[in-house]
Amino acid sequence: MAIIKYKKIKSTNLKAKQLGKNGVKPWTVVLADSQIGGYGRKGERWFSPKGGLYFSIILPKTNIEDAQILTILAAFVVARVIKENFQNIEPLIKLPNDVLIKDKKVCGILTENIIGEDVKLSVMGIGLNTNISAFPKELKNQATSIKIEEGKNISNKKILNQILKLIKEYFQSISV
Amino acid sequence: MKTNLKIGDKIYKIEILEIDNNIIKVAVDDEEYFFKQDGEDIILLEENEIFSLFGFDEEEKNLHYIGEEKVIKAPISGTISKVFVKNEQKIRKGDIISILFSMKMENEIIAESSGIVKKLKIKEGDTVNKGDILIILE
Missing domain, CATH: 2.40.50.100 (RNA polymerase II/Efflux pump adaptor protein, barrel-sandwich hybrid domain)
Structure with missing residues (x-):
């Protein structure tokens, strides 16, 4: 998978959609160290300071039902990767696409589709709170990070590679 | 809800969708049927009843049949x-x-x-x- 990395970007989903519309090939990943306009469902702001893991995947052409299944599977993938790397953490999946630790959100997944008579493009964005030390007051009771739970920094690169590998495997299994 | 139903040798694509106002749409392949719950009865809606329920006026009802728009x-x-x-x-x-x-x-x-x-x-x-x-x- 090709990974296009940005130090700072408005939103990895916005960039991935732009690239996808311009023909950039599937499984290209847009990765950012930070986002200034990261968003979740219904345009809600996603807190995206440096340290977290923010990326979007241009998915292969698919139908909308498979895009939905893959979004749900992505939540399982993230939870599994967290569990396998950090045995002290017990992630919980809040279907369809949130991952929580002790009732606080640690990951959000947003899939966006462009649809005419069929699905033209699907982009899956994942925001995972990895190395975030603190959250603003309004998010303190709703969000957490792996760093807060583990008490130390973790490798974004390692976590990203594991997540991407599993998502691609699951996509190939549901698309047969 | 979507499913496939096999009757004899033929497989039918079935979709059941609940719509507002106690209306259920059942699609069998490309044919759509609308049912309304009336007390304990489930009633198949006639075409003019479907139009009035969904607020089509006479002009729009004609548009429904116009393929050129x-x-x-x-x-x-x-x-x-x-x-x-x-x-x-x-x-x-x-x-x-x-x-x-x-x-x-x-x-x-x-x-x-x-x-x-x-x-x-x-x-x-x-x-x-x-x-x-x-x-x-x-």
Whole structure:
């Protein structure tokens, strides 16, 4: 998978959609160290300071039902990767696409589709709170990070590679 | 709910969708049937009853049969969270018409043909079903 990395970007989903519309090939990943306009469902702001893991995947052409299944599977993938790397953490999946630790959100997944008579493009964005030390007051009771739970920094690169590998495997299994 | 039903050697695609006002739509392959719950009875709606329930007036009822009008239909069921066009606006192929929130995903609905918006049939907050007309173009 090709990974296009940005130090700072408005939103990895916005960039991935732009690239996808311009023909950039599937499984290209847009990765950012930070986002200034990261968003979740219904345009809600996603807190995206440096340290977290923010990326979007241009998915292969698919139908909308498979895009939905893959979004749900992505939540399982993230939870599994967290569990396998950090045995002290017990992630919980809040279907369809949130991952929580002790009732606080640690990951959000947003899939966006462009649809005419069929699905033209699907982009899956994942925001995972990895190395975030603190959250603003309004998010303190709703969000957490792996760093807060583990008490130390973790490798974004390692976590990203594991997540991407599993998502691609699951996509190939549901698309047969 | 979607499923396949095998009767004899034939397999039918079945979709059952609950719509407002105690209305259920049952699609068997490409045929759609609307049922209404009336007390303990489930009643098959006649075509003119379907039109009156969904608020089509006489003019729109005729439009339903006109194949030459260009229409943009909802490709999936969901809730309209944003509308980007208005009546008499010129749109081009590829323009975003609306954002449709469906299946916990955000879906940009784009125009597959150009034209002028003759009638915009949606607003933010509307629930639409797959196949519902969103825009009539001229």
